[in-house]
Amino acid sequence: MRFFTTVVVSLTAVYGASAKNVFVQVGGNTTSNATMVFQPAQIIAAPNDIVVFNFTQGNHTVTQAAFGSPCQPIHDTNVTVNGFNSGFRDTVNGTAVTILSVPITPDLQNQTIWFFDFNTCGQGGVGGINIDDNSTATLDGFIRNAVRLNGTDAQQPNSTASSSISTASHAPSPTTSPSGDNNNAAEHRAILGTLSVIPLIVAAIAL
Ligand SMILES: *[C@@H]1O[C@H](CO)[C@@H](O)[C@H](O)[C@H]1NC(C)=O
Ligand SMILES: *[C@@H]1O[C@H](CO)[C@@H](O)[C@H](O)[C@H]1NC(C)=O
Ligand SMILES: *[C@@H]1O[C@H](CO)[C@@H](O)[C@H](O)[C@H]1NC(C)=O
Ligand SMILES: *[C@@H]1O[C@H](CO)[C@@H](O)[C@H](O)[C@H]1NC(C)=O
Ligand SMILES: *[C@@H]1O[C@H](CO)[C@@H](O)[C@H](O)[C@H]1NC(C)=O
Numbered sequence: 001m002r003f004f005t006t007v008v009v010s011l012t013a014v015y016g017a018s019a020k021n022v023f024v025q026v027g028g029n030t031t032s033n034a035t036m037v038f039q040p041a042q043i044i045a046a047p048n049d050i051v052v053f054n055f056t057q058g059n060h061t062v063t064q065a066a067f068g069s070p071c072q073p074i075h076d077t078n079v080t081v082n083g084f085n086s087g088f089r090d091t092v093n094g095t096a097v098t099i100l101s102v103p104i105t106p107d108l109q110n111q112t113i114w115f116f117d118f119n120t121c122g123q124g125g126v127g128g129i130n131i132d133d134n135s136t137a138t139l140d141g142f143i144r145n146a147v148r149l150n151g152t153d154a155q156q157p158n159s160t161a162s163s164s165i166s167t168a169s170h171a172p173s174p175t176t177s178p179s180g181d182n183n184n185a186a187e188h189r190a191i192l193g194t195l196s197v198i199p200l201i202v203a204a205i206a207l
């Protein structure tokens with residue numbers, strides 16, 4: 001009994017009493033308003049929580065970005081950050097629902113994590129985790145950046161024939177992605193985190 005208590009206490013110490021999954025639905029009805037793609041678009045997550053993006057409708061990505069470059073994978077604008085990138089997840093109208101898990105490791109405390117959907121970014125299909133309400137970097141500002149830089153009125157580079165072709169050529173795909181090595185890193189960390197809890201729980205039950 002004494003050992004059981006010790007195990008539970010150490011579990012709590014390592015993982016936090018309230019570590020939890022925070023769900024985000026990817027695939028709100030974007031027909032008339034692309035900002036509906038992530039619900040909620042503003043997420044609050046504590047250290048050791050896992051943000052779980054649940055792709056329920058349509059064909060979208062969740063891809064980490066920097067505040068100043070909302071519609072580009074963060075690694076393309078800041079090589080020191082790998083970032084997460086789901087690649088396109090086509091739900092086939094809700095019959096192929098998948099998730100992407102993004103663990104909020106303790107070093108990410110106090111940091112805002114911005115992200116976007118490749119297919120709706122220019123219309124405001126973006127979101128953020130742990131947005132600092134006292135900062136000038138707000139969700140509304142991030143949406144404005146996305147529309148300004150990638151919306152229909154945005155200046156496209158002359159070298160590309162059209163914005164849609166540009167999007168496709170830069171877009172991640174489920175099989176090949178420029179940042180493919182990074183795509184699964186978050187999922188792997190989440191799985192490892194979960195697996196490392198199991199032996200402790202089993203040990204506790206065995207007693
Ligand atoms: C999405 O919204 C549009 C109008 O805003 C509506 O016509 C359409 O039926 C909706 N689609 C779904 C799947 O709810
Ligand atoms: C789109 O939805 C957001 C909430 O996600 C809302 O704040 C905004 O006013 C809507 N825009 C339009 C044009 O309906
Ligand atoms: C994702 O959402 C779908 C549809 O709402 C639901 O059936 C499924 O259980 C969810 N997945 C997870 C991991 O929560
Ligand atoms: C998802 O969207 C991307 C970019 O628009 C496109 O290249 C891809 O073919 C789409 N996937 C499906 C299954 O339609
Ligand atoms: C790149 O990301 C690192 C880590 O978040 C940050 O310290 C650095 O300021 C970023 N660089 C630029 C140019 O934004």
Ligand SMILES: *[C@@H]1O[C@H](CO)[C@@H](O)[C@H](O)[C@H]1NC(C)=O
Nearest residue numbers: 057058090091092093094095
């Ligand atoms: C999904 O639903 C949309 C709208 O109802 C339809 O146009 C499309 O063909 C459907 N796609 C598939 C793969 O069933």
Ligand SMILES: *[C@@H]1O[C@H](CO)[C@@H](O)[C@H](O)[C@H]1NC(C)=O
Nearest residue numbers: 047105106107108109110111
């Ligand atoms: C986050 O901010 C709090 C309050 O300023 C501080 O105590 C904590 O050490 C910070 N965490 C990290 C990882 O920087």
Ligand SMILES: *[C@@H]1O[C@H](CO)[C@@H](O)[C@H](O)[C@H]1NC(C)=O
Nearest residue numbers: 071072118121149150167170
């Ligand atoms: C947004 O525009 C930038 C610069 O033209 C481009 O590199 C990026 O691929 C675009 N993003 C999307 C999602 O289309």
Ligand SMILES: *[C@@H]1O[C@H](CO)[C@@H](O)[C@H](O)[C@H]1NC(C)=O
Nearest residue numbers: 110111130131132133134135
């Ligand atoms: C934001 O500012 C308010 C008032 O100045 C303060 O009470 C609050 O703790 C601050 N929030 C953060 C996240 O720093």
Ligand SMILES: *[C@@H]1O[C@H](CO)[C@@H](O)[C@H](O)[C@H]1NC(C)=O
Nearest residue numbers: 154155156157158159160161
């Ligand atoms: C694009 O083409 C226009 C007209 O040919 C030119 O004025 C402009 O400088 C070009 N922009 C870039 C980024 O090359």
